[in-house]
Amino acid sequence: MSSLFKKSSFREIEKNILKATTRDLVIFDVDYTLISPIDKILRPCGETYVEEWIKKYNLDKNNTFKEEIISIVLKERSVEVVNRSFIDLIENLKKRSIPVMALTAIATKKYGIISSMEDWRINDLLQLGYDFSTSWPKKVSLKEFYDGTKAEPVFKQGILFTDYLEKGDTLTNFLKKTSINPAKIYFVDDMEKHLKSVYNALKKMGICFKGFLYQYLYSKDKNLSIDIAKKQLEILYHNKKWISENNII
Secondary structure (H helix, E strand, O other): OOEEOOOOOHHHHHHHHOOOOOOOEEEEOOEOOOEEEOOHHHOHHHHHHHHHHHHHOOHHHOHHHHHHHHHHHHHHOOEEEOOOHHHHHHHHHHHOOOOEEEEEOOOOOOEOOEOOHHHHHHHHHHHOOOOOOOOOOOEEEOHHHHOOOOOOOEEEOOEEEOOOOOHHHHHHHHHHHHOOOOOEEEEEEOOHHHHHHHHHHHHHHOOEEEEEEOOHHHHHOOOOOHHHHHHHHHHHHHHOOOOOHHHOO
């Protein structure tokens, strides 16, 4: 019977996922689940202030400039592992030949000053100890499912990039394209909307689903400095440069 877990601890997630077999598929979200920017303004606790900053400068009306400065942040910010125990869990699964992959909603192709969002994300994960490439095909394009749109979701080195599309829809198209038919899918994400998206899509395919809402980072961040955050965003807008919170005077 399918079940959707809410606000799970790592121990609860580990206990369940270790029950997976080689007939199953284990999937992990990336941002705020496996890795996170070190700067708190770029974490969930800073989301409201970033939205206010975007409105302040009407950035949504200048998409080219917005992409450029956001890509500058992505390229220059530092990232860290949210919970190192996930690295051990993933390695455990790989040693037992249990299929494991990542699912991220970020863009594909060129974005601002970043020539390839896929390579940028893959390198971020590899540098922190996450490697999903084992036993997966190097690259699978899903563009054929989205003719008539600008979206180009792609699967590369064990990571499925949705290019801002629904995670559930993109995942099911990936399964169809690769003829993969898991008995059960385990999925860990920090956002309930993505869990619901995958749950609903898999339900239509008759695939059992175990979802885990992991929000450790949300409860951890309590000391965002508004003054420092505002300085970071103003420097970014006026100088097209990202300064870490630790280097703001």
